[in-house]
Amino acid sequence: MIIGGLQKLTLLDFPGTVACTVFTVGCNLRCPFCHNPTLVFNPPESERISEDELFAFLNKRKGILDGVAITGGEPLLHSDIGEFIAKIKALGYKVKLDTNGTFPDRLEKILAEGNVDYVAMDLKNTFDRYAETVGIRDFDVELIKRSISLIRNSGVDHEFRTTVVSPLHDAGDFGLIAKQIEGADKYFLQNFVDSGDLLNGEGLTELPREELEKALDNAKKIIPQSKIRGES
Ligand code: SF4
Numbered sequence: 001m002i003i004g005g006l007q008k009l010t011l012l013d014f015p016g017t018v019a020c021t022v023f024t025v026g027c028n029l030r031c032p033f034c035h036n037p038t039l040v041f042n043p044p045e046s047e048r049i050s051e052d053e054l055f056a057f058l059n060k061r062k063g064i065l066d067g068v069a070i071t072g073g074e075p076l077l078h079s080d081i082g083e084f085i086a087k088i089k090a091l092g093y094k095v096k097l098d099t100n101g102t103f104p105d106r107l108e109k110i111l112a113e114g115n116v117d118y119v120a121m122d123l124k125n126t127f128d129r130y131a132e133t134v135g136i137r138d139f140d141v142e143l144i145k146r147s148i149s150l151i152r153n154s155g156v157d158h159e160f161r162t163t164v165v166s167p168l169h170d171a172g173d174f175g176l177i178a179k180q181i182e183g184a185d186k187y188f189l190q191n192f193v194d195s196g197d198l199l200n201g202e203g204l205t206e207l208p209r210e211e212l213e214k215a216l217d218n219a220k221k222i223i224p225q226s227k228i229r230g231e232s
Pocket of ligand 1: 029033
């Protein structure tokens with residue numbers, strides 16, 4: 001596993017759990033709004049940490065932290081992700097896995113192994129605008145459909161979330177986006193924030209508040225428990 005960063009404490013990344021966050025390096029997508037391309041694609045050697053260092057840290061924090069949130073990049077890009085999760089779980093930690101949903105075979109295996117306590121999947125857009133939104137020509141949206149189905153039927157606590165970006169989305173899209181995950185436990189809209197270090201941020205903006213609320217209303221018609229991230 002190539003680890004690009006470690007946040008030693010988070011009260012936000014893993015719902016209901018005092019956790020740390022592990023950032024894996026690399027991603028197979030090229031979302032123009034990716035907010036930390038340096039960390040995702042080419043983190044400086046000085047910021048990388050070895051698995052040995054990570055597990056030394058986790059051994060020391062047993063009883064202080066309850067969980068580990070694994071995010072990226074795309075964690076499932078790494079063929080050894082299942083073993084990595086199993087090692088963390090064996091130390092007694094709960095595990096949250098973030099994914100962009102493009103590796104359904106690996107996801108299926110990991111869900112079946114029973115070492116993941118919470119899965120969060122990005123749902124980038126309506127299926128017909130997926131390729132444009134993830135920056136990959138000829139993107140195979142069947143991968144996303146399979147991952148949605150696996151997660152929804154897994155019995156594992158889960159959420160889907162969409163980073164809302166103009167002009168890739170408008171409020172009217174969110175009925176259809178939510179329809180794609182109908183029956184999901186939780187659905188969050190998170191408005192785009194310009195970190196100043198975007199993959200290709202030209203022309204991208206957040207949705208005005210009024211539009212974001214309209215987007216939420218449309219999502220709620222399909223998934224009543226939909227929320228704007230960070231709001232009750
Ligand atoms: S925002 Fe897109 S490109 Fe960036 S890490 Fe997530 S899935 Fe990959």
